[in-house]
Structures are given as structure tokens and as C-alpha cells.
Amino acid sequence: MKVIEGGVTAPVGFRAAGVAAGIKPSGRDVAVVLSDADATAAAVFTQSLVKAAPVVYSQGVMNNGGPVRAIVINSGNANACTGAAGERHAAQMAEAAAKGCGVLASEVLVASTGVIGVPLPIERVLDGIAAACHALEPGVQSAGHAVEAIMTTDTVPKQIAVQVEVDGTPVTIGGMAKGSGMIHPNMATMLGVVTTDARLPRGTLQTLLRETVDVTFNMISVDGDTSTNDTVAVLANGMAGGPELTAQHPGFETFRAAFRYVLEFLAKEIARDGEGATKxxxxxxxxxxxxxxxxxxxxxxxxxxxxxxxxxxxxxxxxxxxxxxxxxxxxxxxxxxxxxxxxxxxxxxxxxxxxxxxxxxxxxxxxxxxxxxxxxxxxxxxxxxxxxxxxxxxxxxxxxxxxxxx
Amino acid sequence: MKVIEGGVTAPVGFRAAGVAAGIKPSGRDVAVVLSDADATAAAVFTQSLVKAAPVVYSQGVMNNGGPVRAIVINSGNANACTGAAGERHAAQMAEAAAKGCGVLASEVLVASTGVIGVPLPIERVLDGIAAACHALEPGVQSAGHAVEAIMTTDTVPKQIAVQVEVDGTPVTIGGMAKGSGMIHPNMATMLGVVTTDARLPRGTLQTLLRETVDVTFNMISVDGDTSTNDTVAVLANGMAGGPELTAQHPGFETFRAAFRYVLEFLAKEIARDGEGATKxxxxxxxxxxxxxxxxxxxxxxxxxxxxxxxxxxxxxxxxxxxxxxxxxxxxxxxxxxxxxxxxxxxxxxxxxxxxxxxxxxxxxxxxxxxxxxxxxxxxxxxxxxxxxxxxxxxxxxxxxxxxxxx
The missing domain is CATH 3.10.20.340 (ArgJ beta chain, C-terminal domain)
Structure with a gap:
């Protein structure tokens, strides 16, 4: 396994963007990650009884069981504890991203992070999503923009990409995460997006994600407070052209180790960047x-x-x-x-x-x-x-x- | 019910003392409370798996089921995580107090509070206990010395005394407590000593203590950390001359309300004096x-x-x-x-x-x-x-x- 430059756009067939929509006082605050082909998706969400509107929306998308094409994320506002208006806003974010990317709203996951209990400035968010969809690109720079756009009190962006060979085919895994406070994941984690051009059955991917999150993101804590917005999603689009990685495939263990490396790296980066941390x-x-x-x-x-x-x-x-x-x-x-x-x-x-x-x-x-x-x-x-x-x-x-x- | 001046020496037949033995850098650090007659005792202790040596010792005394005459407490050192030497030191403290008070070691409860994992400076502690036994007195001043001697990071002493009338007999309850950090009592609390000249059967007293602690000391938290030394003990010596207060006695509810008032007052004082608290x-x-x-x-x-x-x-x-x-x-x-x-x-x-x-x-x-x-x-x-x-x-x-x- 080797660590390579970049993040979520390192695997074949992923594009990303991060733009400034004016939700935060300054800096990028809307990110979109798009897979060029249908991707198998797995996701884990906060176990908190108080779930943010985007978590509820994304759980609905995952329950549909279909492929996922895109993830849209805003920082600066968690859209949590925002009542019925918050639910409408989460759906509008998915629709805007679907329109901008030319995919279906039912193929878009939504995540938000930031202050709790304040209504989302929805017009600015929707304008930002349109701009981000317009700016989607492959390559290292766009991944950097996307990871910057999901930061709140984070002091450093957290991303990584690794490559392993499976049956002679190079397979890449990229990931980004944010989180610095309200970090005490319970069965899930803060926001994390993992992309790969490997091909995996949905059940295998979900089991792998759940098991790996349990020993990585679920083993960090900054302040003992579990977020209302914790979400980790992984998209596997198979565009590397390799074999389907079932749990029985001889190359699965290689992939599993690389996948764990990515999640453990991101989890440790979150703990290291804990709010005010000196140790x-x-x-x-x-x-x-x-x-x-x-x-x-x-x-x-x-x-x-x-x-x-x-x-x-x-x-x-x-x-x-x-x-x-x-x-x-x-x-x-x-x-x-x-x-x-x-x-x-x-x-x-x-x-x-x-x-x-x-x-x-x-x-x-x-x-x-x-x-x-x-x-x-x-x-x-x-x-x-x-x-x-x-x-x-x-x-x-x-x-x-x-x-x-x- | 009326609140009166003083603390643990307010009820009839209780004497106390607090002296400086050099365990803390300055100030009083050894307290002894003595009942002039055999007292019915009830106590609750920390539910932590890591129990300080004095907790283990005092649990043994309570398990004997006999009357209790005295409580000896030092501050400045918790005698916790101190191995076999710590167990010996706790027993030596009881023996020294028994000798100084003219009672049996099996009638003495022991408590310690302060830094964890450092061996007790036992010679100084034993000298302090001898001096405290020599200084035992009734009255407001001695209660003040005793409560001062159990303080660590506390910024104010915490004590109270109340009086109620039961069947025409005035009955008094006095109490003192300490605690400011490592406050997250679990089925017990920080150090608290309650005295009364009422007469209660042991089982009634223990049930009353447990129920009252659950809605007072067990409902405070300063920092979520449960102490290895949490102890609340109550001594009832019956010297007011009133009737025996079983749960069926018509005066029991009056006593129960006063008892709860004392424990709730002390618990709130601990939360109010939480380390560094401004709210x-x-x-x-x-x-x-x-x-x-x-x-x-x-x-x-x-x-x-x-x-x-x-x-x-x-x-x-x-x-x-x-x-x-x-x-x-x-x-x-x-x-x-x-x-x-x-x-x-x-x-x-x-x-x-x-x-x-x-x-x-x-x-x-x-x-x-x-x-x-x-x-x-x-x-x-x-x-x-x-x-x-x-x-x-x-x-x-x-x-x-x-x-x-x-």
C-alpha cells in the first residue's frame, strides 16, 4: 500500500468542488463530491436521538437502497434542531445538487455541520450548491477545495489517499473528514466522506464500513459530546476496472487494510485537531x-x-x-x-x-x-x-x- | 423546621476537632467527630471499582453492624491507589482515633481526601489524630475547625444544622461536606458527615440515607469524574431523648424532610463551589x-x-x-x-x-x-x-x- 497525494478525487471517476457561499463569515462552506458512474454506497449516522435534518434525509436515501452519485455538504450551520423548516431545507439541498450535477435527488446524500438551532440561510446555500456543481473537477486542487469547505473549528484540513493493487489492478481510496469539537462518535462519527474506484457489493461495503468505523472513528473523543450530525459515507464506483471485492475474494484483505488505514488516519487527525488541543x-x-x-x-x-x-x-x-x-x-x-x-x-x-x-x-x-x-x-x-x-x-x-x- | 448555627456538633452529644498535621502545605487537615454515646450508623460509599483504602476499611466497619462512635478524616491525601501500605495506614488511622477517643477501633469510620496514588505521610497523620482527639469539643467553633480540616480545593466550608420538633422533643441534624473536583457521585458522594441526636433503627436510617442521597448528592456533578473516596456517613445517637423514629412513626416525615434539607443543602453547596465555577x-x-x-x-x-x-x-x-x-x-x-x-x-x-x-x-x-x-x-x-x-x-x-x- 502506498499513500498518494490528494483526497476524495484521487480514485478514478470522482470530481469535487468547494465554494464560498457566505454561510460562514469567511472561507469556503459548500462542498459537492460527484461520482461519474453509479456508486455503491454505505453510510453510518449518529446514534443520537436528536438527529439533524440532513441525517434524517440521508438515512432515507440509504434506505432506498439504490446507487448514489453525489454528496452535498455545507459548513457553518448544522441544520439541527430546526424543526419542519430544516427538513424542507435538507431536501432542497439535495434537489439543487441533483439539478446541478444532472443526477436524481434520490441519488444525493446531504450533510451539514456548524451551529445548532439556527435556521439555514437557504437562498445562500442553494446558490452555493449551484456554483459548486458548476466548478466540479477531478484532481488534487478540487479535493483541497472540498475539504476546506467542510471545516468549522478545524485548524487543518483532513484528507488522505492510498493505493493498493488488487488482482494486478491499482485500486485507490480517498477520504476527507472534519471535526474538532462535539466529538464523541457513537456508532458513527463526524462528517467523513470516503471514495474508491474499487467495486464492492453493497452489503460487503456496509459491513466493512461499520466494522472499521467501530475501531477508528468510534474510538476517538474530543469532549464527550456526541454530535447530532455525525455521518460517514463511502462511495465505491468500480471505475478502476478491477474485480468485484466480496469478502471471500483473495484481494479483500488488502483492500480492507487500506480502507482501515484511511479511516484510522482521518479519525486520528480529528483527535489531534481537537478544539484547543495541545496534546x-x-x-x-x-x-x-x-x-x-x-x-x-x-x-x-x-x-x-x-x-x-x-x-x-x-x-x-x-x-x-x-x-x-x-x-x-x-x-x-x-x-x-x-x-x-x-x-x-x-x-x-x-x-x-x-x-x-x-x-x-x-x-x-x-x-x-x-x-x-x-x-x-x-x-x-x-x-x-x-x-x-x-x-x-x-x-x-x-x-x-x-x-x-x- | 428552623436552620440553626453550626454543623456536626449542633446535635446533643457530638464533639469535634480539626487540627493542622502538615499533610496539606497549610491549614487544618485532620478532623475527628465523636459521639458521646453509641450511635446507630448508616453510610454509602463510592460505586467505583477503584476504592480508596479508607473506603474499604469503613465498609468493613459498617458490615460488622455494630454501633459507631467516631469518624476520623484527613485531607491532602486520598490514600487511594496506594496498594497494601494504604490498607495498613487506614487501619492505623482507626486505631489512633480509637485510642485517642477511648473507644474501639471497630467503632471508628475512616475517610481520606486529596491527591491519589501518593503514600500517606502516616507519622504526621497519626500525630494529627492524637492532637485532634485531645482537642475534641462541643460547640460551634469545633464544628468549624472540623469542616475546615476536610477541605481540599473547596473555597468555602460547607456545613449546616437544622432543628425540628418530634413528639414535642427538639431533634437536631447537623452536617458537613467537602467536594469541589472529581465530583460525579455514583450511588454515593464526596465526603459528607451527618449527625443527629434523633434515635432511628439502623435499617430505617440506612434506607433514609440511600433514598435521600439518590435525590441530592447523586444529582450533582462538577466534572463527570467519580471519586475513589466518596463517602457519606450519618450517626444517630438518640441523645435528644425523643422516641425511636421508625418509618411508621408520625414524626418520621418531619424528620425525613429536615434530613433531605440538610443533604440537599450540602450537595448544592458542593456544586456551587465546583472547581473554577462562575455559574x-x-x-x-x-x-x-x-x-x-x-x-x-x-x-x-x-x-x-x-x-x-x-x-x-x-x-x-x-x-x-x-x-x-x-x-x-x-x-x-x-x-x-x-x-x-x-x-x-x-x-x-x-x-x-x-x-x-x-x-x-x-x-x-x-x-x-x-x-x-x-x-x-x-x-x-x-x-x-x-x-x-x-x-x-x-x-x-x-x-x-x-x-x-x-
Whole structure:
């Protein structure tokens, strides 16, 4: 597998655009991604009971079971908690994109991200969609415009493309994502769009997406708040000309590994770019009784405000990690727990078999200084494991969210 | 019922002391509360899998089922995650208090609060306990010393005393509590000590404590982190000379109301004094399908970092409240939800029957300016309700917890 330049337009037969429609105070805010041929689609959505209008609309499209041609996305306004008007607006976005792309409205997925509870400035959005459809192009630049157009508090665009060979045919997977706050995906994630020119049956694609999201996007957290708009969609248009990749195909594992690489890369980029983050934190739990226990422990540690502020302060306050584990609802034996921190600056052992390990405060400060920190937790309780990614909790997070709307 | 001066020494036959033993950098840090007669005891402890050594010790004392005479508490060190040495230290604390008070070690409850994972400076603690036992006194001043000695990041001492008449006999309830961070009680709470000169059967007292804790201490959250040391103990020594208060006694409801008043007062004081708090937030959910749904919704809203930072910024970002409700795991119909804010400055309606209510930003700022804010959520889904208390998330919370240990 090799990583190549670009994003969603890297696979054969995908075009994209990102334009400025005036929904955000400045910058691009409407993106369209179009497949030149019918694409098999899979998607996962927020499990929140409060679903944004575009989520409800896109779930309807997916339930139809037909091919998907395009995805239209706006940033700057989530079209969530907007009542009946919001539902009309989501449908109008699909219709505008369908008209602009020359496809059917029932072949268009819709996503929105931004402030909640404010009506969409629909005229500006529709004008933006028309302009974006007009600007659709293949190539690296258009992917860059599209990923820029889905950013809100993100400080960096998040995209990637990789290539693998399947039966002698080069197959490409491209992806883009956004997300920085209200990040605590539950069975889904923030906005993510993945494209590929591989050909896969719809059921295989949906299973692959669901399984991969569970170990990538669903294992990140910035602030413990699940979004009303979480959506990841993947379009597979088969235009690479390769064989159909069923789960039984010998090339499927190669594709699966590349697909996971793309999703894990995007998920980690979201955690790394968490609102106000000064640290990127990877938590691994090993030798757990069950995978569910391991996952619960990883997520509880990653979301603990006390753990997060300690990392912000570069304070080796490992007792907070054990305290968070204690309330995770997972089974483990405290007397067998070991905890260590690692970074590019070295390794720091904190607890071994349930007993504190004395450590030097200066050495601890040194290990915690780099941006990337690994937390390793070993339970000696079984063979299950899980890894997740998050960030610290800083003054900047409070500043960003203390007055988000104004 | 009348509120009177003082705290745990207000009821007949209770003495207390608080001394400085050098566990904290400065100030009192060892407290002892003694009942002059055998007291019926009830206690609830943290449900965390990671229990501090004093919690395990005190659970053993409660399991013995005998009367309790004294409680010994230190602040500045939680004696949690301290391995086998921590267990020995907890027992030594009970023995030292028993010796100093002239009671049995099996009649002494132990509690600790402070940093996790650091061995207790046991010599200083034992010297402090001896000094505290020597200083035991009734009266308002000694209660003040004791409550001061259990504070960590608390900015104000939290104590109260109330008096009710039962069958013509004045009965007094006193209480003190501490807690400011790592506050998200689960079936128990932070440290709280309640004393009364009423006489109650042990089973009645334990049931009353459990039920009351569920609607008071268990409904507050500062940061979503459940402590390893949560403990609330109540001692009833019967020295007021009144009748035995079984649940069937005509005076029981009067006592129950006063008892709840004391616990709710202390719980709200903890939320109000949350680390770095600039706002005290009360969330009420009404017309919910079940009490469990109502409680889950209250707690999810209270613990959402995005909701908390919005209140810090005095930003009427009500969409975050609905977003938090969506991930609470509780059943409700979004189309029937109404949300309003209230404060001493007025009332602000934000959502009515699932539709956003337009509001004036200036008016919103005005309503959100006072320290105390009420959030009222109506579901039109049933008759259950719940109320809880929390605080905002400020720069100061990050500062306090970014470098707690140093």
C-alpha cells in the first residue's frame, strides 16, 4: 500500500468542488463530491436521538437502497434542531445538487455541520450548491477545495489517499473528514466522506464500513459530546476496472487494510485537531477480559476531564487514570493493573501489578513534554484489547466554546 | 423546621476537632467527630471499582453492624491507589482515633481526601489524630475547625444544622461536606458527615440515607469524574431523648424532610463551589416517561462540556442542551420538547414543542449574567421528573487541574 497525494478525487471517476457561499463569515462552506458512474454506497449516522435534518434525509436515501452519485455538504450551520423548516431545507439541498450535477435527488446524500438551532440561510446555500456543481473537477486542487469547505473549528484540513493493487489492478481510496469539537462518535462519527474506484457489493461495503468505523472513528473523543450530525459515507464506483471485492475474494484483505488505514488516519487527525488541543493522546488497554471492557476503559480514560487537564499541565497524575477506570463499568482487578506513559522522550512506568512505582518528577515532565503521548494500560485479565485517541483539555477549549455562536 | 448555627456538633452529644498535621502545605487537615454515646450508623460509599483504602476499611466497619462512635478524616491525601501500605495506614488511622477517643477501633469510620496514588505521610497523620482527639469539643467553633480540616480545593466550608420538633422533643441534624473536583457521585458522594441526636433503627436510617442521597448528592456533578473516596456517613445517637423514629412513626416525615434539607443543602453547596465555577446551574426535566429517563437527561446535560462552556460564556447556545439530551440514552420525542432558561434577571424561552423560539441576543445575555441559572426542560411524555445541580466549565477549572499535584 502506498499513500498518494490528494483526497476524495484521487480514485478514478470522482470530481469535487468547494465554494464560498457566505454561510460562514469567511472561507469556503459548500462542498459537492460527484461520482461519474453509479456508486455503491454505505453510510453510518449518529446514534443520537436528536438527529439533524440532513441525517434524517440521508438515512432515507440509504434506505432506498439504490446507487448514489453525489454528496452535498455545507459548513457553518448544522441544520439541527430546526424543526419542519430544516427538513424542507435538507431536501432542497439535495434537489439543487441533483439539478446541478444532472443526477436524481434520490441519488444525493446531504450533510451539514456548524451551529445548532439556527435556521439555514437557504437562498445562500442553494446558490452555493449551484456554483459548486458548476466548478466540479477531478484532481488534487478540487479535493483541497472540498475539504476546506467542510471545516468549522478545524485548524487543518483532513484528507488522505492510498493505493493498493488488487488482482494486478491499482485500486485507490480517498477520504476527507472534519471535526474538532462535539466529538464523541457513537456508532458513527463526524462528517467523513470516503471514495474508491474499487467495486464492492453493497452489503460487503456496509459491513466493512461499520466494522472499521467501530475501531477508528468510534474510538476517538474530543469532549464527550456526541454530535447530532455525525455521518460517514463511502462511495465505491468500480471505475478502476478491477474485480468485484466480496469478502471471500483473495484481494479483500488488502483492500480492507487500506480502507482501515484511511479511516484510522482521518479519525486520528480529528483527535489531534481537537478544539484547543495541545496534546494528542493514544490510550491502549491490553489483556482485558472482553473487548467491550477494553473499549469502555479506553473511552472513559480519554473523556475524563481530570485526566485531560493533567495532560494539558504535563502532570503525571496517573491516579486520575485509575480513578476514571474505576467508574467505566468494566471488570478488572486493581491489584493486577500496570500503567505506563510513553512519548518520543522516553518511557515512564507509574503502576506495576497494582502498586505505585516511584518516579522522578523531572523525568516525568520530560516524558510528558512532547505533543504525542501514549498511555499503556495492562490488566492481566484476558486477551482482549482496544486503542483509542483523544486530546487534552486546555484554556483554549474553554475559550472556543465559551462564545461559539458570536 | 428552623436552620440553626453550626454543623456536626449542633446535635446533643457530638464533639469535634480539626487540627493542622502538615499533610496539606497549610491549614487544618485532620478532623475527628465523636459521639458521646453509641450511635446507630448508616453510610454509602463510592460505586467505583477503584476504592480508596479508607473506603474499604469503613465498609468493613459498617458490615460488622455494630454501633459507631467516631469518624476520623484527613485531607491532602486520598490514600487511594496506594496498594497494601494504604490498607495498613487506614487501619492505623482507626486505631489512633480509637485510642485517642477511648473507644474501639471497630467503632471508628475512616475517610481520606486529596491527591491519589501518593503514600500517606502516616507519622504526621497519626500525630494529627492524637492532637485532634485531645482537642475534641462541643460547640460551634469545633464544628468549624472540623469542616475546615476536610477541605481540599473547596473555597468555602460547607456545613449546616437544622432543628425540628418530634413528639414535642427538639431533634437536631447537623452536617458537613467537602467536594469541589472529581465530583460525579455514583450511588454515593464526596465526603459528607451527618449527625443527629434523633434515635432511628439502623435499617430505617440506612434506607433514609440511600433514598435521600439518590435525590441530592447523586444529582450533582462538577466534572463527570467519580471519586475513589466518596463517602457519606450519618450517626444517630438518640441523645435528644425523643422516641425511636421508625418509618411508621408520625414524626418520621418531619424528620425525613429536615434530613433531605440538610443533604440537599450540602450537595448544592458542593456544586456551587465546583472547581473554577462562575455559574451554579440547576437543571430540571419534567413530564418525562420514567424517573430514570428524567435523571439520565438531567445528568447528561449537567456534564456536557459544551453546555458547561456555553454557560461560562453566557451564551444561550440551547442547541447543545438538545444535543446532549440526544445521547443520554433516554426516550423522548424531540417534537414535544420545550426548553427555557431562568435567572433572577428573567425568563428566556428557547424551544417550544420542538420548534426554535426566536430570541433577542441582548435579552439572552441579560438573563444569563447572574450566577444562578435554572434550565427547565419539559417533555410532554409522562409525569416523571428530576432535578440536579452543577456548574460551568471555566479557564480556572483547567488551571486548577492542569497542575494539581505541584
Amino acid at each position: 494528542f493522546i493514544e490510550v491502549s488497554v491490553r489483556q482485558a477480559r472482553t473487548a467491550a471492557d477494553a473499549r469502555a476503559l479506553v473511552k472513559t480514560v480519554l473523556t475524563s476531564s481530570l485526566v485531560k487537564t493533567a495532560f494539558f499541565g504535563e502532570d503525571a497524575n496517573w491516579g486520575r487514570i485509575l480513578a476514571a477506570m474505576g467508574r467505566a463499568g468494566a471488570a478488572f482487578d486493581v491489584a493486577r493493573v500496570s500503567i505506563a506513559f510513553a512519548s518520543a522522550a522516553g518511557l515512564l512506568e507509574l503502576m506495576r501489578d497494582g502498586e505505585p512505582v516511584p518516579f522522578d518528577e523531572e523525568e516525568a515532565k520530560r516524558v510528558l513534554r512532547p505533543r504525542d503521548i501514549q498511555v499503556s494500560i495492562t490488566l492481566q485479565d484476558g486477551t482482549a484489547e482496544a486503542t483509542g485517541w483523544g486530546c487534552d483539555l486546555s484554556y483554549e477549549y474553554v475559550r472556543i466554546n465559551g462564545d461559539y455562536r458570536t | 451554579f446551574i440547576e437543571v430540571s426535566v419534567r413530564q418525562a416517561r420514567t424517573a430514570a429517563d428524567a435523571r439520565a437527561l438531567v445528568k447528561t446535560v449537567l456534564t456536557s462540556s459544551l453546555v458547561k462552556t456555553a454557560f461560562f460564556g453566557e451564551d444561550a447556545n440551547w442547541g447543545r442542551i438538545l444535543a446532549a439530551m440526544g445521547r443520554a440514552g433516554a426516550a423522548f420525542d424531540v417534537a414535544r420538547v420545550s426548553i427555557a432558561f431562568a435567572s433572577a434577571a428573567g425568563l428566556l424561552e428557547l424551544m417550544r414543542d420542538g420548534e426554535p423560539v426566536p430570541f433577542d441576543e441582548e435579552e439572552a445575555k441579560r438573563v444569563l449574567r447572574p450566577r444562578d441559572i435554572q434550565v427547565s426542560i419539559t417533555l410532554q411524555d409522562g409525569t416523571a421528573e428530576a432535578t440536579g445541580w452543577g456548574c460551568d466549565l471555566s479557564y480556572e477549572y483547567v488551571r486548577i487541574n492542569g497542575d494539581y499535584r505541584t
